[in-house]
Amino acid sequence: MAEDSCLFCDGPEGIEDDLVKRYDHWTVFVNLNQEHLGRCIIKLNRHLVDFFEVTEEEREELFGTVVPELKVALKRSFDPDLFNYASLGNCVRHLHLHVIPRYKDEREFEDVVFRDRNWNSHYKPYDEDFEVSDEVRHSIATELRENI
Ligand SMILES: [Zn+2]
Numbered sequence: 001m002a003e004d005s006c007l008f009c010d011g012p013e014g015i016e017d018d019l020v021k022r023y024d025h026w027t028v029f030v031n032l033n034q035e036h037l038g039r040c041i042i043k044l045n046r047h048l049v050d051f052f053e054v055t056e057e058e059r060e061e062l063f064g065t066v067v068p069e070l071k072v073a074l075k076r077s078f079d080p081d082l083f084n085y086a087s088l089g090n091c092v093r094h095l096h097l098h099v100i101p102r103y104k105d106e107r108e109f110e111d112v113v114f115r116d117r118n119w120n121s122h123y124k125p126y127d128e129d130f131e132v133s134d135e136v137r138h139s140i141a142t143e144l145r146e147n148i
Pocket of ligand 1: 006007008009010046047048093094
């Protein structure tokens with residue numbers, strides 16, 4: 001990918017099946033790696049790099065609606081014990097926030113067992129290669145859509 005292109009602006013479409021909800025300013029979708037069951041990405045709909053340059057309207061929607069709704073959906077769906085939030089932008093320089101549910105005990109969903117190996121510690125290192133099938137990931141998105 002060229003230096004000046006952006007994965008979130010120019011990347012292929014196709015997150016539709018992983019989409020949880022699209023808002024005026026933000027879009028929520030299920031992260032590819034699901035070692036932390038229900039892990040989602042919230043991305044800003046316009047291209048911006050720095051978290052602290054969002055407009056008041058964007059901030060209001062994120063803090064007042066998007067994150068609270070996602071937390072409720074995750075609670076209803078998978079009952080996490082804690083939420084981690086990460087906004088780094090080292091690999092994709094388009095403002096996005098990782099919402100990482102943390103679990104004291106393992107969870108089972110669609111016959112897959114999810115273990116939070118580092119409970120009570122940093123969410124990394126996690127198994128970068130942990131992947132569920134597209135079907136399971138789409139079911140996670142469906143579950144969240146139905147609970148949001
Ligand atoms: Zn972008």
